[in-house]
Amino acid sequence: MFLINGVTQDVLPANDRAVQFGDGCFTTARIKNGRVEFLTAHIERLEHNCATLLIPFSEWAGLSQEMQTLARQQGDGVLKAIITRGSGGRGYSPSACQTPTRMLSVSPSPAHYPLWRKEGARLALSPVRLGRNPHLAGLKHLNRLEQVLIRAHLEQTDADEALVLDSDGWVTECCAANLFWRAGDVVFTPRLDQAGVDGIMRRHCISHLAQSRFRVVEVNARVESVRQADEVVICNALMPVIPVRTFAEVHYRSRELFDYLAPLCEQTTTS
Known part of the structure; x- marks a missing residue:
């Protein structure tokens, strides 16, 4: 299951900077009994990474809530949270990117x-x-x-x-x-x-x-x-x-x- 900017979908624009340049960051969390383990640490990691990469993402409370909602639906498994710089521009300059993209996905726990x-x-x-x-x-x-x-x-x-x-x-x-x-x-x-x-x-x-x-x-x-x-x-x-x-x-x-x-x-x- 994928949630992109709060909408259930699995399509990302071709001009999203993640596709064009790998321009973004992510974290992968364990879901146990419907809860995201180390949730605060995962959010802090994303905040630090976005600050270092100069990605102006600010919707941390909303992202945290979405992660918790997906975890409750999943029960046990893996939650991956990705933040990209968003869409815009052809070259390396990030100046045309105004709205970062947030993407969540859940999957089963590794069986091995x-x-x-x-x-x-x-x-x-x-x-x-x-x-x-x-x-x-x-x-x-x-x-x-x-x-x-x-x-x-x-x-x-x-x-x-x-x-x-x-x-x-x-x-x-x-x-x-x-x-x-x-x-x-x-x-x-x-x-x-x-x-x-x-x-x-x-x-x-x-x-x-x-x-x-x-x-x-x-x-x-x-x-x-x-x-x-x-x-x-x-x-x-x-x-x-x-x-x-x-x-x-x-x-x-x-x-x-x-x-x-x-x-x-x-x-x-x-x-």
Whole structure:
């Protein structure tokens, strides 16, 4: 189901900037028991992204209400919210765009995540690297061609997810998830000031880890650091956290970090 500017439809104008330039941003939320989990965080993410991209969207209360209405109708599943700069103009200049477009859609929950949580996910190193761009780093903008290529290469392997480096060779994220790895009581996660998406579940995990016996450190690290870890977990708003079973030839057997994070990430919240 699609809701575009408050109307049930699945047609977007050909001159919408999302179609022409990928000019917009989005967030993907889990619907559980008819409620949008981390609703406030998803709205704040969109607000921050629109401000950074200079998209003059202001109907935040209306968007929040539409998201909640769709969630109640769906029950359980996935809600995706997209904001584009809107329609207008042929070239790159945004000056002809006066009215941003908001688009919502709902779909079933990914069927494979419960199996991954039970058995662990398999990672493969992606040959596709993320370009470094500090102005766009952390944002979930609509320019996702890198992720499309990462996924296309991943589907040529028997792995479940891809470990992705940036163009300088630093560990950054997975195709559709953020990444943590543990060595003893120290938990590492990549710095995302040059590339990657700063996910809502990543922030949630960091917040809880800061109050735990674990010490969390954001780092620039090479892939060998992940290979030598005691444990690796991945996370996003839908998973919400999953243990990694293997990466290349390395097998991870510990679930100490996963066992700590899993119940905290499963707690239903709309804030």
